[in-house]
Amino acid sequence: MSGLLDGKRVVVTGAARGLGFQFAQDLAAQGACIVMCDILADELAHGAQRLAAEGYNVEHYRIDLACADSIASVFSAIGERGRIDGLVNNAALATGVGGKDMMEYDPQLWDRVMQINVKGTWLVTRAAVPCLNDGGSIVNVASDTALWGAPRLLAYVASKGAVIAMTRSMARELGKRRIRVNAIAPGLTRVEATEYVPAERHQLYENGRALAGAQHPQDVSGSVAWLLSNLSEFITGQLLPVNGGFIFN
Template identity: 70%
Template sequence: MTGLLAGKRIVITGAARGLGQSFARAAGKAGARLVLCDILEQPLRETAATLNEQGIDAQAVAIDLADPASIEHAFSLIGQNGGIDGLVNNAALATGVGGVDMMDYDIDLWDRVMRVNVRGTWLVSRAAVPLLPRGGKIVNVASDTALWGAPNLLAYTASKGAIISMTRSMARELGERGICVNAIAPGLTRVEATEYVPQARHQLYETGRALSGAQQPEDVDGSVLYLLSPLADFVTGQLLPVNGGFVFN
């Protein structure tokens, strides 16, 4: 993958840890210049510093997807250094949002999940579009929970279903600008954000995949690099499940 994104400037949200951090490392190794965004400011700065030590050009910009003003401010800072070539909408509220029956789900938590995961993705995309050229790429990170209907995870599953639908609508609208918009749907991945997930759910995935076993962040990197790259210049509005065959699309 070396050189696949050479010279490209890529923004990745939720980049302080987990999948976002893995995407950043892979994109940097592929030659991209990175803008890393996250609400977790200290881990974000540490991730950027580590990548810089590895010879990867990485800038850290704090962002809060629940706050429209924070998003506007972040992209005003990003724009000061020129345009961008790609955006990975990875940030989402995932920890502590499941394990409750739909009949007992807290309304305020539901609203918070939708505010961050759905509205936040829209607002980040809206802020990024003026910085993207023809041939620019947006990759939205959904989840295969929206494909198989994961129980006791209603708000998160609904938010990721919305991401899939938004991807298709955005692809139609932004096609006039020559911008490609696609989504990936990872399966349950072994990262910090999924440490709270019951082992029974991990076991369900790990034994139910066509490619059995635990999914690691690195298993998802290739799909993101592909969709950001010139190899996907005529691909838009598509959903790519990356889950080892737990769900077929």
Template identity: 60%
Template structure:
């Protein structure tokens, strides 16, 4: 199906590269106007410009998910352009360089920063956009977790804990926002081939490929369809769910 998101305006954090960029591209090809947010201001603008050159609808703005004032300013900027918001993908997260140490050696400052960006940042961005999602009459929030939180990946505790918090937060948000007809769901991807996972040891990559029911590497486009579905009217009675998309490494 094409144009599943026609006339919708979808906000995506972490959209300069990796999964966020893939989600933005997929949503734009489905007819949405995508609002691409990232701390990498020049990179996200360049990616939005590339989509516009293809005749797709895209705008961009800088956001720092570690800063509540930055989140507020970014939302004010995008709302000043157009106050329509039909969906949000909370994809922005700190993933690079957060693994490799066990719980006894983990740095406290790094732990706090991972939680601040991955969990608090997703909550604050959602909170800022809820009034506009309510006004849409059928708003959608898609939180991006990780299957590391489902199987307990070792030597990655802060990231794994943050993604477990995202899953739990999704369920609470779904309960609280259901009365406003906002659906809140979560996707838990497996280890995906993107820039942020380039540092992951080859042994972990091999562990995933060998342990999947579908024995191959995972790419961003493997997840795009699930995100589009959860943002579309096809999922209007689906909320509070966590959907692992990992080729069968973990079954839910």
């Protein structure tokens, strides 16, 4: 049976666990060769072994989004093994970045969130573009917190708003090569990174969705596969909320 992504080679950052691992698994099931990248070396290797044991074509590389040299080195190695057709900018700092209002926020934490979530997304994209095939696709993972202005989460909200804005500018710049750049904005998803989120925030989402209930990683991965596929080949610079109707765009 053919898949949406047969013959494509796709890089997924933050692929060791959570949304990133689900993306890697589901994109592989659609026929893609998956290049998994994460700073969590042991979990990354374990995840890659799991997918390989299921018969999928997988590569993996440890990467540090806070280090430009690490990013450049990883994509040099990826490029040596061949061209890529897609990139999912999923890696981000999310755990432990909320809970305080804007008056209490630690400036050092603010800088760290911006370094990983904003600068890191730019540096990864910059490193990936030279080995990305014309007509390829980039999917940036934003957040619907940037659409409704979630309180007590200012740095994260600001960083994901920046990712949305960068998506549009990147789409303009890369359009000449028919490279598409789009963003998705998931809602609060039940993954390791959101275990620290207070129960009342989870309840706010789960009760407020048009499709009421919890959101799980597999609820998001189909939209990523579609944006990477040829079915969306005339769509670029767009933001797709994937949140069960908590926010309409």
